[in-house]
Amino acid sequence: MSAGVVAPVRRPLIEGHKTYHQITEDLCSPTEKAPTRAWVIAFIISASVLAFGLFCIVWTIWMGIGSWGANRTIGWAYDITNFVWWIGIGHAGTLISAILLLFRQRWRTGVNRAAEAMTIFAVICAAMFPLIHVGRIWVVFYFFPYPNTRGSLWPNFNSPLLWDVFAISTYFSVSLLFWYTGLVPDFASIRNRATGLRKKIYNGLSFGWTGSAKHWQRWESLSLVLAGLSTPLVLSVHTIVSFDFATSVIPGWHTTIFPPYFVAGAIFSGFAMVQTLMVITRKILKLEEYITLEHIESMNKVILVTGTIVGVAYLTELFIAWYSGYVYEQFAFFNRAMGVYWWSYFGMMTCNVISPQIFWVKKFRRSVLITFIMSIFVNIGMWFERFVIIATTLARDYLPSSWSYYKPTWVEIGIFIGTIGLFFTLYMIFTRVAPVVAIAEVKHILKVGGDQYIGENATHSHSNDLDHSHSKSHSDHGHH
Amino acid sequence: MRKYNVDVVYGLYDDEEKLLHAIRKAKNNHLEIFDVYTPFPVHGMDQALGLSESRLHIAGFVYGALGTLTGFLGMTWIFTRDWPIIFGGKPYWSVPAFIPITFEMTVLFAAWGMTITFYTICGLWPGVENPQVDLRTTDDKFCLAFDTNEVSVSDAKSFFSDSGAEEVNTKSI
Numbered sequence: 001m002s003a004g005v006v007a008p009v010r011r012p013l014i015e016g017h018k019t020y021h022q023i024t025e026d027l028c029s030p031t032e033k034a035p036t037r038a039w040v041i042a043f044i045i046s047a048s049v050l051a052f053g054l055f056c057i058v059w060t061i062w063m064g065i066g067s068w069g070a071n072r073t074i075g076w077a078y079d080i081t082n083f084v085w086w087i088g089i090g091h092a093g094t095l096i097s098a099i100l101l102l103f104r105q106r107w108r109t110g111v112n113r114a115a116e117a118m119t120i121f122a123v124i125c126a127a128m129f130p131l132i133h134v135g136r137i138w139v140v141f142y143f144f145p146y147p148n149t150r151g152s153l154w155p156n157f158n159s160p161l162l163w164d165v166f167a168i169s170t171y172f173s174v175s176l177l178f179w180y181t182g183l184v185p186d187f188a189s190i191r192n193r194a195t196g197l198r199k200k201i202y203n204g205l206s207f208g209w210t211g212s213a214k215h216w217q218r219w220e221s222l223s224l225v226l227a228g229l230s231t232p233l234v235l236s237v238h239t240i241v242s243f244d245f246a247t248s249v250i251p252g253w254h255t256t257i258f259p260p261y262f263v264a265g266a267i268f269s270g271f272a273m274v275q276t277l278m279v280i281t282r283k284i285l286k287l288e289e290y291i292t293l294e295h296i297e298s299m300n301k302v303i304l305v306t307g308t309i310v311g312v313a314y315l316t317e318l319f320i321a322w323y324s325g326y327v328y329e330q331f332a333f334f335n336r337a338m339g340v341y342w343w344s345y346f347g348m349m350t351c352n353v354i355s356p357q358i359f360w361v362k363k364f365r366r367s368v369l370i371t372f373i374m375s376i377f378v379n380i381g382m383w384f385e386r387f388v389i390i391a392t393t394l395a396r397d398y399l400p401s402s403w404s405y406y407k408p409t410w411v412e413i414g415i416f417i418g419t420i421g422l423f424f425t426l427y428m429i430f431t432r433v434a435p436v437v438a439i440a441e442v443k444h445i446l447k448v449g450g451d452q453y454i455g456e457n458a459t460h461s462h463s464n465d466l467d468h469s470h471s472k473s474h475s476d477h478g479h480h
Numbered sequence: 481m482r483k484y485n486v487d488v489v490y491g492l493y494d495d496e497e498k499l500l501h502a503i504r505k506a507k508n509n510h511l512e513i514f515d516v517y518t519p520f521p522v523h524g525m526d527q528a529l530g531l532s533e534s535r536l537h538i539a540g541f542v543y544g545a546l547g548t549l550t551g552f553l554g555m556t557w558i559f560t561r562d563w564p565i566i567f568g569g570k571p572y573w574s575v576p577a578f579i580p581i582t583f584e585m586t587v588l589f590a591a592w593g594m595t596i597t598f599y600t601i602c603g604l605w606p607g608v609e610n611p612q613v614d615l616r617t618t619d620d621k622f623c624l625a626f627d628t629n630e631v632s633v634s635d636a637k638s639f640f641s642d643s644g645a646e647e648v649n650t651k652s653i
Contacts, residue, residue: 020620151563157555158567158577166584174591192615208608211617213529215602216521221534222598226591233587240580440520
């Protein structure tokens with residue numbers, strides 16, 4: 001009944017002939033054991049990197065923005081690059097959990113939990129940059145329209161920068177709700193295995209979940225509507241981020257292709273970061289039977305598609321610049337490819353467009369090592385993309401007398417590295433506290449995704465038509 | 481700890497198909513089901529139990545509409561009545577520029593409103609300890625419970641043994 005129809009071409013998503021109890025055991029146990037030595041060492045490293053980042057942030061606020069390499073020509077540089085990079089990474093989680101839910105892609109269950117967590121942490125990292133860049137962070141609440149004693153003086157609702165404030169805060173809070181609501185039943189699973197203080201803590205986290213039929217019904221209804229809301233939301237967020245550039249009148253930024261191009265790039269980089277994390281997580285937490293090669297291959301296909309879309313966007317931009325007959329536009333793009341920052345354009349093209357093409361080959365899509373290396377490549381390439389758009393364009397503006405060059409200072413590099421430390425610190429805490437794979441959702445797809453039911457190792461006889469009969473014939477299975 | 485003050489007799493099944501089968505059987509025998517507890521959402525259970533469709537999505541629509549109005553009318557009032565300012569020579573009431581924030585407010589209100597409603601009507605909240613019939617229902621057991629005031633323990637026991645329950649217990653919750 002929970003099954004539905006499984007096409008014979010589908011391959012298993014859960015390996016190792018799991019029973020429901022085994023799934024609970026495998027997915028809860030990482031939160032129940034003492035951390036491994038590798039985890040402790042990695043945690044100390046990322047926390048130290050985070051501490052250095054915090055030092056650099058305090059340095060910036062104490063000394064002023066003059067401690068950065070930004071100058072009068074290039075007012076937006078490193079931190080906006082990093083902001084857009086992190087926001088882009090933060091798109092894969094919602095894409096996996098919302099859009100793939102609406103499309104009924106069952107492989108999402110293996111990776112959605114970790115990807116959503118990654119989204120939330122990436123948005124936190126992204127938010128650091130504009131918060132620092134506003135200069136006087138202690139009055140940052142001026143961004144929000146609240147009745148105040150200054151008039152009331154309101155923010156400018158026509159400004160894409162304010163749209164960004166709304167888009168990102170909405171995105172962050174809605175992703176958090178979606179993620180947490182999914183976690184509630186799984187926290188209850190952990191609670192019911194725990195004793196003492198641990199039980200109390202997890203009861204608090206699980207909100208007193210019991211798994212009653214009506215609650216599940218409402219939970220599914222809520223998840224579906226939140227997915228429906230998150231789908232346009234995730235597309236709107238990077239669209240609005242691209243408006244920061246597209247609504248300006250700077251050649252190279254003032255283009256209508258930006259929204260779809262930014263969204264494709266965001267999905268591209270987000271999936272790459274999911275791959276980076278998943279390849280490590282499945283190895284360290286021994287989740288290879290839940291995050292299978294099937295999952296990795298599916299994500300590599302998404303990377304191939306979105307990478308190619310991004311490539312088409314790059315070429316379209318070049319073509320339109322030439323075809324427009326507008327010299328400033330033509331110069332902006334010539335300058336990107338051939339100007340002072342040619343190396344970042346080269347890095348962007350190589351990492352984002354050319355290298356993902358190896359995923360046309362199935363062997364590479366299913367290779368964990370190649371996937372890991374490629375995911376790092378894509379992350380670097382997408383960082384270069386933002387740098388190309390921002391720094392290269394500003395470095396050569398209308399007046400040759402104000403042409404300039406930008407180099408980040410150690411403070412800016414420190415803040416960037418610090419956000420990477422923040423990201424990994426949060427992610428590592430998450431792997432200790434919550435199940436990295438959604439327990440209830442994996443159990444839900446066991447009978448259509450488990451390798452004892454489908455695929456070549458299936459031990460249960462299988463009819464290829466409607467599997468009502470199939471589920472019934474296995475009703476003696478379950479657990480022993 | 482919250483209490484329902486109900487004595488339940490419950491059977492545990494090891495598979496959702498057996499549970500669905502038992503629910504249908506209980507319905508046919510006119511046995512009043514107290515509640516069903518499962519480790520994951522079992523599809524087909526709502527129909528088997530005769531649960532009415534959740535109206536949560538209707539609430540979501542209302543919250544969303546409220547967000548749309550708050551965002552759009554709020555900006556309209558601010559920019560045409562409270563403090564009109566000309567930006568870039570555009571009209572005070574520049575509707576296209578209000579669309580992004582109106583959209584975000586719609587999503588924000590709908591998502592928060594629905595989520596808060598969900599937790600409130602389910603009685604789920606941090607610090608709440610809802611009584612649990614059996615701890616294994618969040619692991620691998622599918623539990624069907626009768627209120628002993630509605631169904632006698634002996635009737636329930638014979639029903640559970642006929643429908644293939646692994647285990648039958650009673651509990652006050």
